[in-house]
Amino acid sequence: MAEIHFVRHGRTVLNELHRTQGAVDSPLTESGRRGAEICRDFLAHVPLTRTYLSPQGRVQETARILLEPHPDVVPVDLVGLREYNYGVYDGGPDGQMHAALPAAEFLPSVIAGTHPGAPEGITAMDYLADLDGALARIMADLRTGPTADGAYDEKVLVVSHGMTLMTIMSRWIGSEIYGMTPMANCSVTTVRVDPAAADGAPRLLEWARDPAGQGITFQVEDLTGVFAGVVPAPIDWGRPEGL
Helix, strand or coil: CEEEEEEECCCEHHHHCCECCCCCCCCECHHHHHHHHHHHHHHCCCCCCEEEECCCHHHHHHHHHHCCCCCCCCCEECHHHCCCCCHHHCCCEHHHHHHHCCHHHHHHHHHCCCCCCCCCCCCHHHHHHHHHHHHHHHHHHHCCCCCCCCCCCCEEEEEECHHHHHHHHHHHCCHHHHHCCCCCCCCEEEEEECCCCCCCCCEEEEEEECCCCCCCCCCCCCCCCCCCCCCCCCCCCCCCCCC
């Protein structure tokens, strides 16, 4: 079995200003860097063998801190780990985006692959295709590294974004994750996988562990029940990014 540690990026200027980031970027704040340092120390004992990153600046900055104890691990940037593109709402107040894209309607239609996207943004179908390519690449790489006895004993770090990580988990683990603790900046979600299984046979070991105790910068809406009857778009494992 292998383990994947999914980490949300550190807190940024736009997080603290309560503005939507999406495809735009902003640097980590002082508290964001401190959160990344605490997360770094929390993960320092993990013998990482692979690391995959969103190419966006806030993830790259976070990862440089997280990887300080692991100088021999060469990160791989994957386009599919980028954050959702909110189009005209990127960079604007969170309230404006939430009014235009109410979570109770927006999130189920994204995981189902039917949302047309915000103006100048990305369609759900294209977004999920990118995510699937990244997840398929990670699993394809893991399949190349069994030990002599056929076991897979790798520890993987994936650093990405809140919406992207939640979307991956909702389709891979189950939509019940929307009823769990929200992902704080630099929170760690750990999944055990079997690379020999077609879908990785994921098992959630720990959800949104917040080693820095920073909490969240956004309001939480009770989404229990809004996913009833929603059929998530199946993950396409056949087109790993970059392979």
